[in-house]
Amino acid sequence: MSFTDLGLRAELLRAVEEQGYSTPTPIQRQAIPAVLKGGDLLASAQTGTGKTAGFTLPLLQRLSAGGRPGARQIRALVLTPTRELAAQVGDNVAAYSRYLKLRSHVIFGGVGAQPQIDAIRPGLDILIATPGRLLDLHQQGHVDLSRVETLVLDEADRMLDMGFIHDIKKLLRLLPASRQNLLFSATFSDEIQQLANGLLDRPTMIEVARRNTTAETVDQAIYRVDREKKRDLLAHLIKQHQWYQVLVFTRTKHGANRLAEQLDKQAIPAMAIHGNKSQSARTRALSAFKDGSLQVLVATDIAARGLDINELPHVVNFELPNVAEDYVHRIGRTGRAGSEGQAVSLVCVDEHGLLRNIEKLIKRDLPKHIEPGFEPDPNAKPEPIENGRRGGRQSPRNTPRQGKTEGGNRNDNQQRRDDKPAQQRRRRRPQRSRQA
Numbered sequence: 001m002s003f004t005d006l007g008l009r010a011e012l013l014r015a016v017e018e019q020g021y022s023t024p025t026p027i028q029r030q031a032i033p034a035v036l037k038g039g040d041l042l043a044s045a046q047t048g049t050g051k052t053a054g055f056t057l058p059l060l061q062r063l064s065a066g067g068r069p070g071a072r073q074i075r076a077l078v079l080t081p082t083r084e085l086a087a088q089v090g091d092n093v094a095a096y097s098r099y100l101k102l103r104s105h106v107i108f109g110g111v112g113a114q115p116q117i118d119a120i121r122p123g124l125d126i127l128i129a130t131p132g133r134l135l136d137l138h139q140q141g142h143v144d145l146s147r148v149e150t151l152v153l154d155e156a157d158r159m160l161d162m163g164f165i166h167d168i169k170k171l172l173r174l175l176p177a178s179r180q181n182l183l184f185s186a187t188f189s190d191e192i193q194q195l196a197n198g199l200l201d202r203p204t205m206i207e208v209a210r211r212n213t214t215a216e217t218v219d220q221a222i223y224r225v226d227r228e229k230k231r232d233l234l235a236h237l238i239k240q241h242q243w244y245q246v247l248v249f250t251r252t253k254h255g256a257n258r259l260a261e262q263l264d265k266q267a268i269p270a271m272a273i274h275g276n277k278s279q280s281a282r283t284r285a286l287s288a289f290k291d292g293s294l295q296v297l298v299a300t301d302i303a304a305r306g307l308d309i310n311e312l313p314h315v316v317n318f319e320l321p322n323v324a325e326d327y328v329h330r331i332g333r334t335g336r337a338g339s340e341g342q343a344v345s346l347v348c349v350d351e352h353g354l355l356r357n358i359e360k361l362i363k364r365d366l367p368k369h370i371e372p373g374f375e376p377d378p379n380a381k382p383e384p385i386e387n388g389r390r391g392g393r394q395s396p397r398n399t400p401r402q403g404k405t406e407g408g409n410r411n412d413n414q415q416r417r418d419d420k421p422a423q424q425r426r427r428r429r430p431q432r433s434r435q436a
């Protein structure tokens with residue numbers, strides 16, 4: 001099957017061809033005809049499956065057949081949990097719509113609102129937004145959501161994890177009753193099911209990648225090593241195998257900074273990306289990483305969630321995540337849309353329990369290696385891990401979900417501050433002046 005068979009118009013086919021896509025991915029094959037028909041959609045699909053083009057292409061086709069938006073009106077609204085995902089969806093929309101006369105814009109917190117207000121003023125065919133900033137702009141009268149024809153909730157599970165449910169409910173009340181709804185979620189908790197039940201009308205159901213199955217195209221390996229030797233082993237592996245575009249995960253922002261600095265000192269260009277970095281620093285790091293000038297990007301889970309980096313060859317877990325599901329999300333950064341990838345995890349004696357949990361979740365034993373010169377001390381004693389620092393009270397063997405250091409948790413709260421539910425942000429900044 002080709003994109004032409006899916007009934008897309010010539011302008012979209014041309015843009016798709018320029019992206020180098022020859023065949024639609026499974027989710028695209030199912031989602032594109034369903035969205036074109038105008039019905040609702042409930043899709044279980046993770047990042048890396050081609051889901052963005054799956055909803056964007058038919059959305060653009062439908063919008064191109066309709067009228068123009070009035071002042072401050074929005075015709076299609078895409079809500080995303082994070083700034084990075086919003087920016088990526090925006091990039092996709094811009095790429096696929098380049099031969100169509102449609103206006104789109106991306107808005108999120110953490111940056112000045114005025115350019116966003118200016119962009120919305122004449123009306124937009126597509127607005128891609130994080131919920132908090134959108135509510136703020138709506139409350140200030142800068143955006144009219146009463147004419148939305150299609151609503152997309154992207155990574156809905158993450159939005160709920162990040163505490164956006166009240167913002168989403170408020171936004172839903174601002175939309176017209178009759179509209180198309182598309183809901184994408186990697187997982188289906190009761191909460192998501194509830195949201196879907198209230199939102200969707202006889203939706204087409206699509207499930208492309210089952211939850212917690214790791215991509216077949218990712219080659220996964222474990223390196224056993226002492227905790228103090230991890231940094232040197234990582235530098236050694238990167239140099240020895242000449243890895244480029246390596247995405248390295250650490251548990252904490254502080255750990256990410258420290259590791260990036262140390263790699264840099266060893267002549268391996270590296271930068272850290274996490275919620276404490278300014279938006280411009282994050283954008284700079286990401287674009288240097290994408291264009292290949294930055295060899296290593298060190299990231300915390302939330303910063304990496306939804307990053308769209310084409311055919312990322314290497315993912316390294318410098319530390320295993322406390323929550324086994326996050327391992328699946330992390331390695332989902334590589335081996336995307338059919339390309340091959342490699343995921344390497346550096347595991348010290350403290351993390352054997354976490355490793356067992358991951359292997360149980362993905363239902364397979366991962367191959368274990370020991371790199372000559374980095375043999376672990378067989379007498380090393382495990383130490384408890386808490387939020388990535390040793391010496392804490394929590395045991396890694398029974399660290400519960402709330403022990404996570406990312407997302408809806410304690411340690412990396414800056415991202416949440418910027419994209420935080422509007423109500424909470426207002427409480428923090430009662431004196432904020434309105435922007436005209």
Ligand code: AMP
Pocket residue numbers: 020021022023024025028046047048049050051052053308309310311336337
């Ligand atoms: P997504 O799941 O939307 O984040 O997309 C994952 C990656 O796959 C993105 O880098 C897309 O550019 C790429 N992609 C999307 N559709 C296709 C396709 N039909 N063929 C090849 N790559 C694709």
